[in-house]
Every structure is written in structure tokens, then in C-alpha cells.
Amino acid sequence: MLAVLFGVVVGSLMPVQTSVNNRLRFSVGAPLLASFISFFIGTITLIIATWMTSGTPIPNFAATSGEPWWIFTGGALGVVLLTGNILLFPRVGSVQTVILPISGQILMGLLIDAFGLFNSPQTPLSPLRIIGAMAVMLGSLAVVGVVGGRGRREASAVQSPAIWLWRALGVVMGMCSATQVAVNGRLGRILGSAVEAALISFCVGTTVLFVLLLASRTRWRGLGAGPNPWWMWLGGVLGATIIFSMALLGPIIGTGVTVVATLLGMMLASLLIDAFGLLNSTRREVRLPQIVGLLVIIAGVALIRL
Template identity: 65%
Template sequence: MLAFLFGIFAGALLPVQTSVNTRLRLSVGAPLLASLISFAVGTLSLFVASWISSGHPLPNFSTTAGHPWWIFGGGALGVVVLTGNILLFPRVGSVQTVILPVAGQIFMGLLIDALGLFNAPQLNLSATRVAGALAVLLGALLVVGMIGRKREVATSADGGGQWLWRTFGLVMGACGATQTAVNGHLGTILGSAVGSALTSFSIGVLCLLVLVLLTRTPWRGVAKPSQGNNPWWMWSGGVLGATLVFANAFLAPTLGTGLTVVLTLSGMMAASLMIDVFGLLGSAKVKIRPTQLLGLLVIIIGVILIRLF
């Protein structure tokens, strides 16, 4: 039960991290720079956590000898998801930018469990687990407003181009679920979920640094907004992201990739609504709709179906 709640809590950190990193972006000026700073802060926090928990600042990588190369791929997969959101949003709109990766995550998670991919614990793909996954997807559609109101229209790409970007959104989600499984297996090999998260974040920092250099993104310093000062919490996104990656690495070997993904997504949807309703972290207040509450209920039902059957 504690693992169940921890997964939901970790997922709830994701929209908070998004809001925090969005505020950081206002000050540093570029999304990639904000992401790089966030990943660097997360890496530093995991470095300290690894030192405190194990007595050593770095994991014992000698245990990885003889294992496949892909155990170190979690960081690169995380960067694909992070950068993909930046690319996807202006082309398909905000709603589809949420829903497409969610769909990809859910069904890739179940596929990983069913086939035991990436050395994940193999779980039977029963009809009730599939029904639970569909319920979570339906609930997500209700929460983000794709059902029960006018569809969002994106005009930045042509019809054929949009379908390519939608496919990319599904692939992004699949990368997110794969990252959960890969980091979970690496944590088992290292004997430390913290060590796995630290490795993933370190590789992510290197990938983002390469992207910043390739795109020649200029560093303009940390600017202040026209009114007020930079809040201290805008630097905390990396710590929140590190907690989420640690949770995935810790939970996936025990609960399975599919359930871990669904739990974190459930927390994400619930926290997103809370941020909108109360206008937290500088966001505008948005009135909650009955269909969104219904969506949360449907998500809970879906989680129960996947967990108990």
C-alpha cells in the first residue's frame, strides 16, 4: 500500500516540476537551458543522496559488467521525452501533447509487463488489465478536456504532418515507459534505486549539454521579471524530477512497469487539477468541470482494475 501511495505521490510531482521549470525558463530565456539547469540540480541532489545512503558518492559500476548496453539508456530516453514536449506542443496543441504520450506510456507499460521486456517482471496481460488501461486513458481524456467540450484545433502543421507528430507523441510516451523499465533494471543491477537515478540524470545532463551546444543556445544570465524577484523555488525542478525518476526505478521491479506508469500518471492528473483549481506556483486559477472529477473517478477505477486483477 505504501508503494502504491508513493507512486501516486511521485506522479503528482511532475506537473509541479513543469510549473517550476516554466518559471525558470522565464528567467533564463530558453527551454533547453532551463532543462539543463533542472537536470544539473537533480544530478547534484542525487549525488548527495547516493553519498548519504551508501557512503559512496558514485554507484559501484563493476556490477554492470556483462550486462547489455541499454541499461544506461534511461537518461537519453528522458531527454527524448523532455525535448519532445517542447517540439510537440506548437504542432498539435496542449491537449494532444498531454494525451498522446499518456496513451503511449500506458500501453507500452503493459506490453513491457506482458513480454517481460528489458528484464522487467513478466505479468499476464489479462482482459481486466487491458480494461483498466483503457479506463485510465478515458479518465485522462476527461481530465484534460478532450471529451465534453470543443476539440482544440491545431493549425501549425498540415494533416499529414500532424499525423506524423501524433505518432511521435505516442513514441514519446513509449520512451517514458521504457525509461521506467530500464532504470528499474539498472537499479536492480546496482543494488540501488538512487544509483540508477543518478546514472540516468548524469547521462541526461550530458545529452542536454550536447543539444545546447549543437543548437548554439546563448546564455544570457538569470534575468528578473518586470515585477518582483526570482522565487527560490524555481531552482527546485531538478530535485522534483530526481524524486520521480528514483520512484520509477524503485517501484518498477516490484509493481511492474505498467502499474508504476499508471500510478504516476494518476498522480500527475490529480495534481494538475489541484494546480489549476488553486492557482498554485503562479498559474492562473481555472474552474474545475464536473467531467474532470468524473475523469479522476474513472482513473481510480482503472488503477484498481490493473492492481487487483
Template identity: 55%
Template sequence: MLALIFGVLVGAGMPLQTSANSRLRLSVGSPYLASFISFAVGTLTLLVATLLLTGGLPDLTEAAGGPAWLWIGGLLGVVVLTGNIFLFPRLGSVQTVVLPITGQVLMGLLIDHFGWFNAPQAPLTIARFLGAGLLILGVVGAIGLLDAVLRRDTVIPTGASRGAGLWLWRLAGVVFGMFSATQTAVNGQLGVVLGSAVSSALISFTVGVATLLLIVLATRARWRVERVEENVRNPWWMWIGGFLGAAFVFGNAFLAPVIGTGLTVMVILLGMMAGSLLIDQFGLLGARKKPTTVLQALGLLCMVAGVAVIRLL
């Protein structure tokens, strides 16, 4: 039970990270530079945590002799982060959320069923399939898609992709979600090999920050931090995205070997949706206040039911 609560708390921090990184992007101009700064802050945070908790840098001897996929967690994280940047203007906010989550849940169940990446094996039972369906249905309700359908609102923005191109981007959204679940399993196994989840997260972030540095240099992004409004200081909280991202990667690496990749993904998604609704409800970190609707609350309860079905049955 404590592991589930920890997963929810880790997931709840992700919407805060998104808000912080979005605000940081306004000040630095480039989404890649904002991501690089966020990853750099997270890397420093994990470096300090590793030194304090383990007394030194990770010993990579055993990991060096392991499979090559142990090192791809950070790269997958960058692909997922960059992928969302391209998905949003083409699919809109609703599909940019739902499609990757669908990919995450499906891949998490497959990883558990087949024991890929040396993950704890958990056969795909009817209960797990039902729980995954409830979770996805809950996500649809929590992000307001059901509200939009009932009001007959447009859920794809004007100017979004159409035709075959639209379906290719939808497929890409599912694939990006599958990459995210794969990152969870890979970092979890790396933590097992190293004997430390925080060391695994540090390596993942180090690979990510190196990749993003190359992207920033290749795109020739201008290094700057400017005020969005004259005579108004940038908020202090725009720098906390890296810290929250570090907590997220550590949480995934810690939980995956304990409760399995599939359940880790679902519990953290539950926390993400709950955190998003809280941000909207109270207007946290400069967000516009948007009261939670009844259908969104029911969607969140549906997600809780999905996790409970998988955990208890």
C-alpha cells in the same frame, strides 16, 4: 498499498516540475538551457542522496558487464523531454498530453506481458486491458477534452500541423510515450543490478545532463539568468524542477521492479493528473486559477478505477 500511494505522490510532483521549469525557461531564454539546469540540479540532488544512503559512489562493475540498454535511461529521458517541446506547437496541449500517455500505457502493458528488459512478467489479461482503457478515458476527462467536445471548442490550435504531417506528429507523440515507459523499465532494472534505486537514478541523470550539455553547446544558447519583469525578483521555486525530476526518476526506478512497469506508469499518471488539477484549482506556482469541472473530477475517479481494476483483479 504503500507503493501505490508513493507512486501517486511522485506523479503529483511532475506538474509542479513542469511549472517550475517553464518559469525557469522564461528567465534563461532557451528551453534546452532550462532543461540542462534542471537536470544539473537533479544530478547534484541524487549525488548527495547516493553518498548519504550508500556511503559512496555506485559500483558499476556488475552493470558494466550487463546489456547495453542498461545505460540508455537518461538518453530516453532527454528525447522525451525534447520531444514534448516540439509536439506542443504542432498538436496543442490536449494531444501533447493524451498521445504520449497512450504510448506509455501501451508500452507498459507490453513490457509486463513479454517481460522485456528483465521486468517482472504479468500477462495481458482482460482485466489489465480494461484497466488501461479506463485510465486513458480518465485522462481524456481529466484534461478537459470531454468538456471541450461538449462545448464544440477547437482542441487543435490555429497554425497546428495538418494532413499527413499531423498524423506523423501524432505517431511521434505515441512513440515518445513508449520511450518514457521504456525508461521506467530500464532504470528499474539498472537499480536491481546496482542494488540501489537512487544510484540508478543518479546514473540516468548523469547521462541526461551530459547529453543536454552537448545540445546546449551545439545550439549556442546564451548562458544568462534575467528577470522577466523589472524590479521583480525571480521566484525561488523556479529552481526546484531538478529536485522534483530526481524524485520522479527515483520513484520510477524504485517502483518498477516492485509492482511492474505497467502499473508503475499508471499510478504515476494518476498522480500527475491529480497534481495538475490541484495546481489549476488553487493557482499554485503562479498558475492561473481554473476550477475543476465535474467531468474532470469524474475523469480522475475513472483513472482511480482503472488502477484498482489492474491491481485487484
């Protein structure tokens, strides 16, 4: 149970990281550049953490000899989610950009547990877990505003046939996110260190983003006019903490439970950020359907855990 609560705390860091990275993006002017800076800072943070915990800043790559190639794909999977959000938002709107990946996360998380994919701990797909997953999905719809009126118009605004390809991408993005949890968890078990697994994941992600920057010819435009808060540089530190924690939790409570526990924390923190206008965000009223949705998510997490 403590591991599940820890997963909720980890999930609560996600919207904070998003807000911090959005502030960095506002300053540097380019989403990919902001993502690269965030990943680079996270990599430096994990190098220091690895050095402190193992006495060397370099992971023990010898332990990965003979292991499958996919154990090194966690960072690239993270970049798929990151870049996908940038592409998806202007085409389907904010509501579907949240909901579609969540659908993919829940689906893939349960499949990974049910079939023991990526050498993850196997947990049968019982009716109780299916009901729990449906409850989490319904509660998520309520929290983002599809249930209860708010956001419903946006969710159905775009109806061109090509939109279904973008919606499919949204689901795939979520599946990549759940797969990243399992892959990094497996790498952590091989290395005997979740910190080293997170470091490798961030190194791969930073490299992929650097290649994307070169391919897109994105240029540094400075930090813009006006004051830039010191906390806008903390996105990478938060990201490193999240990836490390999920690599630690995946093998302990399973990918599916890790996904839904962090989802609960993400929704809870998002509502608090909206309610109090934290981190320079726009203050929004939290409505009753959103609170009910949060309670439904909690019930769904409990059912999946049971």
C-alpha cells in the same frame, strides 16, 4: 497497495516539477537551457544522496560488467520526452501534447509487463488489465478536456497530413517514458540501489542536454528582470526524486502499474494546481467531467492492479 499509493504521490510531483521548470524557463529564456539546469541540479542532488547512502559519490559500475548496454539509456530516454514536449506543443497544441504521450505510456507499460521486456517482472495481459487501461485513457481524455467539450476544438484544430508524424512522435515519447521506468528499474536491481540508478540516469541526461546546447548554440541570457523566486531552482530536486522513486517502484509493482499510478497522481495534482492557481499558474475552473474523469482513472488503476 502502499506501493501504488506511493506511486500516486510520486506522480503528483510531476506537474509541480513542470510548473517549477516553466518558471525557470521564463527566467533564463531558453527551454533547453532550463532543462539542462534542472538536470544538473538533479545530478548534484543524487551525487549527495549516493554519498550519504553508500559512502561514496560514485556508483558501483563494477556491478554492471557483462550487463546489456541499454541499462544506461534511461537518461537519454528522459531527454527524448523532455525535448519532444518542446517540439510537439506548438504543432499539435496542449491537449494532444498531454494525451499522445499518455497513450504511449499505457501501451508500452502493459507490453513491458506482458512480455517481461528489459528483464522486468512479467504479468499476463488479462482482459481486466486491458479494460483498466482503456478506463485510464478515457479518464485522461476527460481530465484534459477532450471529453465534455473543453479542449475538443484544439484537439481537432490541425489537420495537415504531416501532423500524423508529430502525433506518432507523441506516442513514441510516451513509450520512451515507460521504457525509462523499466530500464532504470533493471539498473537499480543490478546496482542494488535505486539512488545510484537514478544518478546514472541523470548523468546521462545531463550529458545529452549539454551536447544539445552546444549543437543549438544556445547562450546564457541571464535571469531576466524582476524577482526570481527561490523555488524555481527546485525542479531538478523534484526530478531526481521522481526518477529515484520510479526506479524503486518498477521492479516491485511492475512497469504498467507504476505508469498508471503516477499518471493518476499527475492528473490529480494538475487539477489542484489549476483550481487554486498554485505556483503562479493561471487559475482555471475545474469542471464536473474532469472530476468524473479522475474517478474513472482511479477505477482503471484498480482494475490494472487486480
